[in-house]
Amino acid sequence: MVVLAACGSGPVAPGYYRVQRGDTLSKIARENRTSVRNITRWNALTNHDAIDVGQVLLVEPPAGTATAPDGTSVGASNATRSEASAEASSRTKLGPGVSLVWPAQGAVIRSFDGKNSKGIDIANSAGTPVVAAAAGSVVYAGNGLRGYGNMLIVKHNDDYLTAYAHNRTLLVKEGQTVQQGQPIAEMGDTDSDRTMLHFEVRYMGRSTDPSRYLPPR
Template sequence: MSGTGWARSLNRALGAAAGVLFLAACGTLGYHEVKKGETLYSISWRYGADYRELARWNGIQPPYIIHEGQRLRLTPPGVRSSGEAGKPVARQAAPRPRQQPGNAQPPAAAASAAASPRTAGRPPQPRPEEAIPNRKLSWAWPARGKVIRTFSAGETGKQGIDIEGRAGSPVRAAAFGRVVYSGSGLRHYGNLIIIKHNARYLSAYAHNRKLLVAEGAVVEKGQKIAEMGRSGTGADRVMLHFEIRADGKPVDPLSFLPAGKS
């Protein structure tokens, strides 16, 4: 074997070994063990899944309460779990028209709501998921600053946009909704807030210095929910990483936000 061929084989072997070690760290292949502070929404966000599918596969009813130590399957019943199901994935984005990035300009108004699942000590009585107002979803910029990274569905760390700013600058809800996760359980995202806007859309606000809203809180579009920072392994400077997901799939936030002005 030539030197080049040997090097390629070695690289493939090392890559495979790294993948096995990573999946071992995730627990049994195709499953996730719920840790303290996690919600069904944060787990589905981590694995790029639709929270409704995750709930259906595990027989979880609204309001989607889960428990520390609970074992959740990451594939549909009857489908043999594979290694790919046991690791966080980058989902393919729905195609949307692109807009040019610019300086973010936050306003304030309204859109649609949701329900909050959280880890609990004992199972509660099931109740229907809270009604979502039937009105058009309206988006606003979540922070002021220059867009320094744009969306790319196939690239790790580019499932949303990055807005550069100053430490402590306000981070605002991009639309009306309910906070379904507020914590630091996803290391790459640091201090993270996830807001559910309706049955289809969720948004995420990462790398914050300080979180100002708790799970279950109803927030208005433009309401201050956090302070900008650089928490998490994915931040190389003070910035807001902002994502929108539709049916569990990342979509380009610039296709939803109003055109920015320099």
């Protein structure tokens, strides 16, 4: 592995770019003053020649990192140490004053492994409410990210985001403020072979294990 805009239309959040007809990664990298290597890494692309019109790409470095002209990350070791320290200090909080609730009821059918699964999958019936795991602002609402279907991304603070994928219906728009526990979507199977919510926690742009932050149930 950022609705009410249809694939290929509508604005995107700052730091993202929606692929247009005729675009190549080289062109996108050049126009955004970065490298193909960076964009490939930031978006976990397996084939940098395969991008689709309407696809949304991250074109700026994740928070807490910078890039050298050759495309290598600087300050990565500091970011890794900061991540380890933050995660060790609290297993349920996303920084001061931010804690998570479960984003949906259902059975966890897939856990985080950091490679093939960037989050957890929660299965239930179509239309099951999906709620904001914490208060924040919606920075992405759309279906331009391949493999995620109708997806929401909520920013909670400068370091943490949560992502909610495969929804049937999105109930909030980009720029909207949401409260913890507020319904933001309905569970579905868009871009998935079964009805489920794919839920991710991202720290400084990197996916991390949601089970570290979710309360026991």
